[in-house]
Amino acid sequence: MTDRIVVVGSGFAALEIALTLRKQNQGIPVTVVTGETEIVYRPWLIRVPAGGLHPPVIPLARLLTEAGADVVSGRVMAVDLERRHVRLDTGAQIEYDQLVVASGAVADRERVPGAREHAVFPCDLPDAAEFAMRVSAGATRVAVVFGWERPGPGLEYAAWIAARRPGVRVTAIDGDDTMGRRFGGKAAAWVRAVLEKRGAQLVTEGTVERISDGTVELQGSAFEADLIAIVAPLRGSTEWLPKALLDQRGMLRVDNAMAAGAGVFGIGDVVAVPDGYRLPPALRSIQATAAGIARNVTGALRGAVPQAVLRLGQPDMMGPDLAGVALLVRDQRLVLRGRLPLLIRSVGERRYLRSRSAQIA
Ligand SMILES: Cc1cc2nc3c(=O)[nH]c(=O)nc-3n(C[C@H](O)[C@H](O)[C@H](O)COP(=O)(O)OP(=O)(O)OC[C@H]3O[C@@H](n4cnc5c(N)ncnc54)[C@H](O)[C@@H]3O)c2cc1C
Numbered sequence: 001m002t003d004r005i006v007v008v009g010s011g012f013a014a015l016e017i018a019l020t021l022r023k024q025n026q027g028i029p030v031t032v033v034t035g036e037t038e039i040v041y042r043p044w045l046i047r048v049p050a051g052g053l054h055p056p057v058i059p060l061a062r063l064l065t066e067a068g069a070d071v072v073s074g075r076v077m078a079v080d081l082e083r084r085h086v087r088l089d090t091g092a093q094i095e096y097d098q099l100v101v102a103s104g105a106v107a108d109r110e111r112v113p114g115a116r117e118h119a120v121f122p123c124d125l126p127d128a129a130e131f132a133m134r135v136s137a138g139a140t141r142v143a144v145v146f147g148w149e150r151p152g153p154g155l156e157y158a159a160w161i162a163a164r165r166p167g168v169r170v171t172a173i174d175g176d177d178t179m180g181r182r183f184g185g186k187a188a189a190w191v192r193a194v195l196e197k198r199g200a201q202l203v204t205e206g207t208v209e210r211i212s213d214g215t216v217e218l219q220g221s222a223f224e225a226d227l228i229a230i231v232a233p234l235r236g237s238t239e240w241l242p243k244a245l246l247d248q249r250g251m252l253r254v255d256n257a258m259a260a261g262a263g264v265f266g267i268g269d270v271v272a273v274p275d276g277y278r279l280p281p282a283l284r285s286i287q288a289t290a291a292g293i294a295r296n297v298t299g300a301l302r303g304a305v306p307q308a309v310l311r312l313g314q315p316d317m318m319g320p321d322l323a324g325v326a327l328l329v330r331d332q333r334l335v336l337r338g339r340l341p342l343l344i345r346s347v348g349e350r351r352y353l354r355s356r357s358a359q360i361a
Contacts, residue, residue: 009102013268147175154231184332257306
């Protein structure tokens with residue numbers, strides 16, 4: 001057995017947990033297995049099809065190396081939970097004492113029938129670039145289907161394209177009654193008014209049942225479009241983990257201490273939290289949990305019992321950026337709207353990007 005902590009992942013979760021582990025305890029070796037050397041700042045992907053610049057890029061490998069972590073290039077293909085080692089696509093095997101799963105989530109292309117064949121999923125830079133290319137290539141009717149685990153980006157794409165591409169008719173379609181369940185009447189009415197002011201349409205009647213060639217089919221209605229984007233349903237990037245640790249969406253099931261089993265913790269989009277707890281797949285969740293998870297991981301090296309990181313009854317918060325204005329919704333209540341929530345968000349974002357030496361185009 002080694003005293004080594006191994007982090008698997010190449011995104012914000014891997015970066016934040018590794019930096020926090022090193023900051024809390026310089027003496028403990030931390031190895032990050034990553035397929036990437038940089039992180040693209042995903043919250044700014046929503047501006048790409050609207051003609052925005054390349055999103056900021058965070059120098060992942062450099063920051064990790066400067067913090068004293070070992071960076072190993074490759075993808076983890078399998079884990080042996082009993083012998084405590086991971087196997088990489090390079091053939092290398094790395095032993096660990098504690099494993100932190102930070103391998104994130106990807107668009108679930110199968111969740112809505114027909115979506116894989118007939119829609120784009122702009123959840124990472126290549127897919128956002130494809131979406132942008134097809135908008136620029138002359139799509140005049142664009143449907144953006146949003147909802148499920150992460151409704152914000154879909155609404156944001158719709159608002160930004162409507163604001164910046166006057167020739168394009170945008171329809172934002174609520175895929176699973178997110179507006180009714182999470183936004184509440186007042187916030188939904190305000191989002192509708194903002195979109196309509198920009199010449200876009202918001203559809204909230206019925207859930208999306210199927211996507212076919214050029215058509216989004218809802219219960220009882222259908223919308224035609226030249227280009228259909230679907231933003232959200234997520235599934236865990238966990239093909240390398242034993243099924244016993246996962247839920248039906250392939251997410252890593254953790255307890256309130258973010259532990260998934262002996263010697264295994266999770267952080268970021270990859271986790272599924274127990275009933276009664278709430279941890280949205282968002283950067284702010286990673287920032288809020290990294291310190292507690294790091295303490296539990298290093299504590300586990302000494303045999304300490306992990307402490308709760310999550311609290312019961314956390315509010316459901318959302319704050320989508322609707323191009324020039326934003327809103328803040330808390331438990332179905334519209335708390336703030338207009339330019340102020342955008343300003344608050346932008347100050348936090350810029351501070352974070354500066355702290356992580358991001359290159360902004
Ligand atoms: C369009 C869009 C807009 C968003 N806007 C916001 C926003 O405004 N505010 C906000 O807070 N959040 C936002 N988010 C969410 C935020 O980007 C995610 O919560 C965050 O990226 C999650 O980070 P992560 O590291 O958990 O997962 P990921 O970003 O998915 O990173 C995981 C990484 O691990 C790698 N990996 C997977 N498997 C392996 C393996 N076996 N071995 C090695 N590496 C592996 C993957 O390739 C990936 O690079 C947005 C997301 C999208 C898609």
